[in-house]
Amino acid sequence: MLEQLEQIYQEAQVSLAAAASSEALHEWESRTIGKKGAVTLLLRSTGQLPKEERAAFGKRANEVKELLDAAFAERETQIKEIELIRSLESGQVDITLPGRAHPVGGLHPSTQTLRELYHIWADMGFQVFRSRDVEDDDTNFTLLNIPEHHPARDMWDTFYTTTPGVILRTHTSPGQIRAMRELGENGTQPIRVILPGMCYRYEQITSRSEMQFHQLEGLVIGRNIRMSDLKGTITAFARRMFGAKAAVRFRASYFPFTEPSMEIDVECFLCGGQGCKVCKYAGWLEISGAGMVHPTVLRNGGYDPSVWSGFAFGMGPERMTMLKHRISDIRYFWGNDLRFLEQF
Numbered sequence: 001m002l003e004q005l006e007q008i009y010q011e012a013q014v015s016l017a018a019a020a021s022s023e024a025l026h027e028w029e030s031r032t033i034g035k036k037g038a039v040t041l042l043l044r045s046t047g048q049l050p051k052e053e054r055a056a057f058g059k060r061a062n063e064v065k066e067l068l069d070a071a072f073a074e075r076e077t078q079i080k081e082i083e084l085i086r087s088l089e090s091g092q093v094d095i096t097l098p099g100r101a102h103p104v105g106g107l108h109p110s111t112q113t114l115r116e117l118y119h120i121w122a123d124m125g126f127q128v129f130r131s132r133d134v135e136d137d138d139t140n141f142t143l144l145n146i147p148e149h150h151p152a153r154d155m156w157d158t159f160y161t162t163t164p165g166v167i168l169r170t171h172t173s174p175g176q177i178r179a180m181r182e183l184g185e186n187g188t189q190p191i192r193v194i195l196p197g198m199c200y201r202y203e204q205i206t207s208r209s210e211m212q213f214h215q216l217e218g219l220v221i222g223r224n225i226r227m228s229d230l231k232g233t234i235t236a237f238a239r240r241m242f243g244a245k246a247a248v249r250f251r252a253s254y255f256p257f258t259e260p261s262m263e264i265d266v267e268c269f270l271c272g273g274q275g276c277k278v279c280k281y282a283g284w285l286e287i288s289g290a291g292m293v294h295p296t297v298l299r300n301g302g303y304d305p306s307v308w309s310g311f312a313f314g315m316g317p318e319r320m321t322m323l324k325h326r327i328s329d330i331r332y333f334w335g336n337d338l339r340f341l342e343q344f
């Protein structure tokens with residue numbers, strides 16, 4: 001058997017050198033070192049030899065197998081190279097084959113809406129003011145004219161931290177106080193800012209409410225700022241955002257930090273005010289809370305309310321995105337499902 005092995009080895013070396021194509025090479029492989037190749041079969045039958053011959057034979061057979069494996073790998077590289085050169089020379093590279101696309105990321109739909117909002121408000125002279133996500137109780141409530149234990153606090157279900165008095169902001173309105181104190185220079189300077197950011201509420205998560213969402217607050221402080229300024233500004237905004245023909249409606253409402261307060265609706269742009277599922281057959285869609293800054297809030301920001309006045313609004317970018325793209329469930333926004341995100 002040892003003789004047979006050596007003979008096979010000799011022949012295999014010769015025929016490997018003679019194999020000149022991938023086909024011939026693979027044929028050689030299955031003939032010699034493949035599962036049913038001659039060397040493999042010989043190796044497997046080691047057990048049939050008399051005991052004293054086994055060790056020597058097995059050792060040599062393994063050696064031969066290893067040598068042939070290595071020779072095969074080397075020849076394979078050579079042949080691939082030869083074949084590549086041959087195909088390049090004969091001009092047979094298929095340049096019509098599609099390239100390999102790399103996956104590209106995209107902007108989250110909320111980010112896209114926020115950027116659209118920044119553009120519109122920037123065109124009207126509003127600067128971005130960044131306020132904090134982790135707030136204190138005072139700024140989120142008390143300074144906004146919502147005293148401790150006042151039932152109006154029930155309007156916002158709050159996440160408290162283990163540090164007393166430290167909470168996650170339930171709305172972007174506390175940024176009003178911070179903006180007035182940081183930019184107002186003791187109540188002497190006018191202000192025109194937007195305050196975008198994430199808000200947090202201890203809510204049951206449903207298709208309509210999340211426990212985290214964006215708000216975009218607006219604040220204007222000056223002398224002689226009147227409700228007509230608020231109405232004109234919001235109307236101009238709505239026409240940029242929802243189309244030149246968008247109708248806007250101002251509805252009386254209540255917020256502790258504005259007086260008077262209102263809610264702002266745009267005519268449903270899906271049904272043109274006829275009534276549909278999205279507007280719940282009202283013909284109108286709510287886009288923002290707003291109002292004239294309450295004298296107490298002005299005072300807390302360092303302004304004298306007998307000289308200064310202002311307006312504020314707070315809108316929800318996710319809601320606007322839902323309306324625009326007819327997204328039926330707010331949970332998609334933070335669900336991180338690529339099938340949803342890749343649509344934007």
Ligand code: PHE
Nearest residue numbers: 171173289290291312313314
């Ligand atoms: N902060 C209010 C809310 O979260 C919205 C609002 C902002 C209302 C500014 C009036 C003025 O509901």
